[in-house]
Amino acid sequence: MTPIDLDAQYNNRAMVPDHPAVMAGWAADAEAYRAARPDAGLDQAYGTGERHRYDLFPAAAPRAGAPIALFIHGGYWQALDKTSFSHMAAGANAHGLDVAVMSYDLCPQVKLAKIVDDVVACIRVLRERTGRRILPFGHSAGGHLAACMAAANWPRIGEPADIVAAAMPISGLFHLAPLVPTFVNRAMGMDAGEAASLSPLVWTPPKGLKVTAVVGGEESAEYHRQTRTLCECWGALGARTREMVVPGANHFTVIAPFADPSSALTRELVALAG
Numbered sequence: 291m292t293p294i295d296l297d298a299q300y301n302n303r304a305m306v307p308d309h310p311a312v313m314a315g316w317a318a319d320a321e322a323y324r325a326a327r328p329d330a331g332l333d334q335a336y337g338t339g340e341r342h343r344y345d346l347f348p349a350a351a352p353r354a355g356a357p358i359a360l361f362i363h364g365g366y367w368q369a370l371d372k373t374s375f376s377h378m379a380a381g382a383n384a385h386g387l388d389v390a391v392m393s394y395d396l397c398p399q400v401k402l403a404k405i406v407d408d409v410v411a412c413i414r415v416l417r418e419r420t421g422r423r424i425l426p427f428g429h430s431a432g433g434h435l436a437a438c439m440a441a442a443n444w445p446r447i448g449e450p451a452d453i454v455a456a457a458m459p460i461s462g463l464f465h466l467a468p469l470v471p472t473f474v475n476r477a478m479g480m481d482a483g484e485a486a487s488l489s490p491l492v493w494t495p496p497k498g499l500k501v502t503a504v505v506g507g508e509e510s511a512e513y514h515r516q517t518r519t520l521c522e523c524w525g526a527l528g529a530r531t532r533e534m535v536v537p538g539a540n541h542f543t544v545i546a547p548f549a550d551p552s553s554a555l556t557r558e559l560v561a562l563a564g
Contacts, residue, residue: 433462
C-alpha cells in the first residue's frame, strides 16, 4: 500500500484555500446573532480561567424537558473561541432548544487532557444551574471533545450517568494516533500514550446513546475514516449511531447549516434532543 500523507490529510486550511473568507464570515455572522439577541446570557463563567466562559442563547419558546445543546468550537485545540460561533445557536433556537456556546483553554498553554476537563466542567456547571441534561455538538477538535463527553464516565466524577442526552460530533477526530507525527502535534506535544488515552474511539459510550457523527462530503479520506470508524465501533458497543455526510461541504462549510432552522443538520440536532 502507498503510505498516507497524514500531514496533507489533516491540513484542512491547505485543502480549502478560501478558508480565511469562511472564517471571517463566521465571526461576522456570530457578532450579528449576538446583536440580535439582547436576551442572551453572555460570558458566564464555568471556571476560574479567562477562557472558562460560555454564552447561553435561550429559545423564545423553549421545549419543556429538552436538553441544553452545547456547541464546542474547533481549531485543532489551538485556536478560536466562542465569539466566532454564536450563530450556531440559530437553527436550534428556532426549534425551542436553548444553546450554550463555550470557550476553553488552548494548546500549547495547556495539554489536551486539561481541555477535556474544561468541557467536563462546563457541562457540570450547566447541569448545576439548570437541572437539565446536555447535548454536546462540536466541530473538528470540538467533535473530538463532544465524543469525549458522550463516552465519559460521569458517575465516577459524581454526575448522573445520563447527563449527556445525545451527541453530535461534526468533522471529528476520534483516533489521535495518526496526529502524533503531524504538524498538528507541534503545539500539543502528545506522546503515543496520551494519544491513545484521549482517543474516544476506544472509550465505551452508554448503551442506547444516540450519536450522529457528521462529515463533509469534500473532506479528506482521513476525516471520513474517523467518522465511519466511530460509528462502527460505538455501534458495536450498543450506541445508536448514525453517520451523516453533508454533500459538497468541506471542513469549514460543513457547520453552516446549523444557522438554518430548516436544514437537515438542524433537524437532526433537534431529533437527537428528543
